[in-house]
Amino acid sequence: MIDNIRYWIATAPIGASSVLAEELAEYGAVEIRERSNDVKFQGNLEAGYRACLWSRTATRVFLSLGSVEAGSTAALYAALNRIDWREHLGEGASLACDCSGGNESIRHTLYGAQLLKDAVCDKLRETTGTRPDVRPERPDVLLHLHVEGNQAMVSVDFSGESLHRRGYRLEGGRAPLKENVAAAVLLRSGWPAIFAAGGAIVDPMCGSGTFLTEAALIAAAAAPGLEREYYGFFGWRGHDAGLWARLCTEARERRAASTARRCIFGSDIDPDAVRMALANGERAGVAGWLQVERRALAQVTRPAQDGGLIVANPPYGERIGAESQLPELYSDLGLLLRTVFKGWKAAILTGSPPLARHLGIYAKRTHRVFNGAIECRLLRFDLEAGSEQRPAEAVRADWALRPGAQMFANRLRKNLQRLQSWAGREGVSCFRVYDADMPEYAFAIDVYGAEARHVYVQEYAAPHSVQPQSARDRRREAFAVLPDVLDVPMSSVHSRTRKPQRGSEQYEKQAASGERHAVAEGGLKFWVNFSDYLDTGLFLDHRIIRQRLREWAAGADFLNLFCYTASATVYAAAGGARSSVSVDLSSTYLEWARDNLRLNGFDQPLHDLQRADCLQWLETRALGGACFDLIFLDPPTFSNSKRMTGVLDVQRDHVGMIRRALALLRAPGRLVFSTNYSRFKLDSAALADVAIEDISLQTIPKDFERNARIHRCWVLRIK
Numbered sequence: 001m002i003d004n005i006r007y008w009i010a011t012a013p014i015g016a017s018s019v020l021a022e023e024l025a026e027y028g029a030v031e032i033r034e035r036s037n038d039v040k041f042q043g044n045l046e047a048g049y050r051a052c053l054w055s056r057t058a059t060r061v062f063l064s065l066g067s068v069e070a071g072s073t074a075a076l077y078a079a080l081n082r083i084d085w086r087e088h089l090g091e092g093a094s095l096a097c098d099c100s101g102g103n104e105s106i107r108h109t110l111y112g113a114q115l116l117k118d119a120v121c122d123k124l125r126e127t128t129g130t131r132p133d134v135r136p137e138r139p140d141v142l143l144h145l146h147v148e149g150n151q152a153m154v155s156v157d158f159s160g161e162s163l164h165r166r167g168y169r170l171e172g173g174r175a176p177l178k179e180n181v182a183a184a185v186l187l188r189s190g191w192p193a194i195f196a197a198g199g200a201i202v203d204p205m206c207g208s209g210t211f212l213t214e215a216a217l218i219a220a221a222a223a224p225g226l227e228r229e230y231y232g233f234f235g236w237r238g239h240d241a242g243l244w245a246r247l248c249t250e251a252r253e254r255r256a257a258s259t260a261r262r263c264i265f266g267s268d269i270d271p272d273a274v275r276m277a278l279a280n281g282e283r284a285g286v287a288g289w290l291q292v293e294r295r296a297l298a299q300v301t302r303p304a305q306d307g308g309l310i311v312a313n314p315p316y317g318e319r320i321g322a323e324s325q326l327p328e329l330y331s332d333l334g335l336l337l338r339t340v341f342k343g344w345k346a347a348i349l350t351g352s353p354p355l356a357r358h359l360g361i362y363a364k365r366t367h368r369v370f371n372g373a374i375e376c377r378l379l380r381f382d383l384e385a386g387s388e389q390r391p392a393e394a395v396r397a398d399w400a401l402r403p404g405a406q407m408f409a410n411r412l413r414k415n416l417q418r419l420q421s422w423a424g425r426e427g428v429s430c431f432r433v434y435d436a437d438m439p440e441y442a443f444a445i446d447v448y449g450a451e452a453r454h455v456y457v458q459e460y461a462a463p464h465s466v467q468p469q470s471a472r473d474r475r476r477e478a479f480a481v482l483p484d485v486l487d488v489p490m491s492s493v494h495s496r497t498r499k500p501q502r503g504s505e506q507y508e509k510q511a512a513s514g515e516r517h518a519v520a521e522g523g524l525k526f527w528v529n530f531s532d533y534l535d536t537g538l539f540l541d542h543r544i545i546r547q548r549l550r551e552w553a554a555g556a557d558f559l560n561l562f563c564y565t566a567s568a569t570v571y572a573a574a575g576g577a578r579s580s581v582s583v584d585l586s587s588t589y590l591e592w593a594r595d596n597l598r599l600n601g602f603d604q605p606l607h608d609l610q611r612a613d614c615l616q617w618l619e620t621r622a623l624g625g626a627c628f629d630l631i632f633l634d635p636p637t638f639s640n641s642k643r644m645t646g647v648l649d650v651q652r653d654h655v656g657m658i659r660r661a662l663a664l665l666r667a668p669g670r671l672v673f674s675t676n677y678s679r680f681k682l683d684s685a686a687l688a689d690v691a692i693e694d695i696s697l698q699t700i701p702k703d704f705e706r707n708a709r710i711h712r713c714w715v716l717r718i719k
Contacts, residue, residue, distance in 0.1 A: 008041050011062075023054070024055070052159055062155035070149075070150055141232070142232040159232055160233075176210065185347055205312045208280055211311050213284050271294050347378060430540055448530075526538050560581070561614045566593030574600065582609050614635070622664060628669065629665075633671060
């Protein structure tokens with residue numbers, strides 16, 4: 001029977017709660033119940049203290065004060081006001097309140113925290129005559145309210161601050177791995193047993209050394225919370241200072257009894273990472289356990305110990321390296337695992353499961369783990385004979401032999417033969433070679449560049465009626481034959497899944513490689529990016545529209561609204577435009593536009609780039625009178641960007657936009673209005689006083705003929 005039973009909640013990163021539950025059982029916890037990111041348990045005060053002091057995977061530890069009614073603001077306040085807060089806050093104790101979750105009444109966590117604070121302060125003023133001081137940083141008592149449905153859990157936050165902060169890491173590199181996530185990986189991968197059996201651990205891509213330091217703390221039997229200066233229970237009225245001091249003394253004795261053993265090895269190609277790893281180990285007091293050196297993957301060697309664990313958190317697009325280089329990196333890591341470390345165990349934490357296929361090894365177990373907001377997979381391997389996967393090229397060759405793959409290859413080959421001769425005659429180096437010609441192979445495939453060719457594949461998201469496995473199989477068949485038919489290496493095939501976008505999502509960053517390529521069109525050059533955004537920076541279906549703008553731009557003052565990367569502006573400048581103004585809300589795309597102008601040798605003072613909400617810009621400038629001879633208006637279908645003052649809907653707003661743009665147009669100039677909204681209908685009745693010419697069909701390029709509604713385009717003039 002446990003004396004003074006209490007109810008507790010310990011939170012953990014998603015995917016680590018089962019490891020946390022095992023830890024808590026060692027500290028005397030009973031009635032343990034796991035959830036996705038927390039563990040509820042019962043235990044005495046010592047169990048709670050041990051969880052704070054010893055848990056390597058917990059994020060926070062809460063002492064539950066019970067569940068209260070939260071169906072309305074009044075009910076929640078009344079329930080909180082009934083708690084005798086004198087049991088928890090002594091005279092002069094400072095207070096802070098926090099809140100998580102919510103319901104219809106408590107929609108904001110700040111409001112929930114304020115309500116808790118008011119209830120506590122009002123109750124204490126009523127019972128003691130004084131209100132506690134509120135101190136947001138390191139208060140004597142930190143109270144927490146978690147609202148879920150019509151109930152709210154009230155707790156004392158024993159941890160006070162997140163337990164993942166051990167205090168040894170002053171620098172974490174560019175994408176730091178949280179300490180408790182690293183510890184959960186090590187515990188789940190069996191590091192304590194491997195160490196006890198005399199084994200070693202190796203991290204060949206150690207970064208700032210979080211895996212190494214956490215492995216050393218485990219080996220040294222070091223309580224991760226021993227050196228913390230602050231806990232949320234230090235000023236709590238029920239704190240047993242004698243019990244806490246005894247537990248800390250016990251922890252110090254356990255650590256002092258351990259003897260450092262050089263069995264933890266790390267390396268990284270980045271000298272700054274090596275420096276950080278050594279410094280962090282020194283601050284954690286485990287430098288004697290570590291050996292960290294600067295080495296490339298190919299230079300990593302196996303330590304003298306008979307067995308061990310190789311662990312790594314390789315980059316996956318959130319960290320370093322261009323996306324196109326990562327498959328090769330994973331392949332090199334897989335080669336190291338299969339050859340140098342055969343017979344060992346391995347644990348690889350990655351945020352990109354598709355990249356992990358390049359390791360070429362079958363995972364024995366796979367676990368879902370979150371590092372902060374990043375969803376990752378922990379892949380565990382036994383590096384034994386028979387665990388190797390077949391080489392990727394051999395697997396791809398098998399898929400290429402399937403009947404569906406051959407049918408797709410034949411269609412793709414036929415399209416390429418037909419379009420390549422046309423592209424050569426027309427001087428077109430970037431064109432669409434396939435657009436869901438076979439509905440079951442729902443891809444749009446574009447070829448970029450005549451010599452150093454790249455292929456950009458947009459996969460249309462499969463409808464719910466298509467089984468996910470069928471969609472994956474067709475994708476494998478298509479990608480098995482793409483490189484050979486289009487004569488490109490697999491590293492030059494880039495892919496995205498295209499689905500209905502909300503607001504400005506199509507322009508939002510998908511990755512962060514920064515890698516770009518210059519391609520030619522119409523005797524001009526443009527920067528494109530195949531990795532970081534849903535679109536590459538050059539809309540190929542607008543090729544003829546851009547050429548028309550060049551023909552009409554001679555001697556004109558040109559305006560490009562929603563200019564994106566300003567490819568239309570480059571064409572207008574090439575056509576002899578006297579000046580241009582290009583407007584967009586995105587600073588990223590305006591920088592891209594500036595680079596496109598520079599790439600073609602156009603002097604920027606004549607070609608002004610303005611960052612603004614185009615709707616607001618039009619409203620303001622329309623009052624200034626006509627000042628442009630040629631205007632290109634190509635708005636998105638819909639946008640609710642947070643940076644905009646309103647919401648743009650092209651069907652609803654096009655008449656107003658056109659009217660304001662026409663107010664800026666000198667007669668007999670042209671306003672070219674274009675949209676990619678397939679169901680768009682121009683309200684010609686509302687523009688009855690405007691001369692309108694539909695040039696949609698005339699501006700559909702040959703490579704987009706199968707989709708005649710890829711865009712709509714009109715020329716409007718003032719009558």
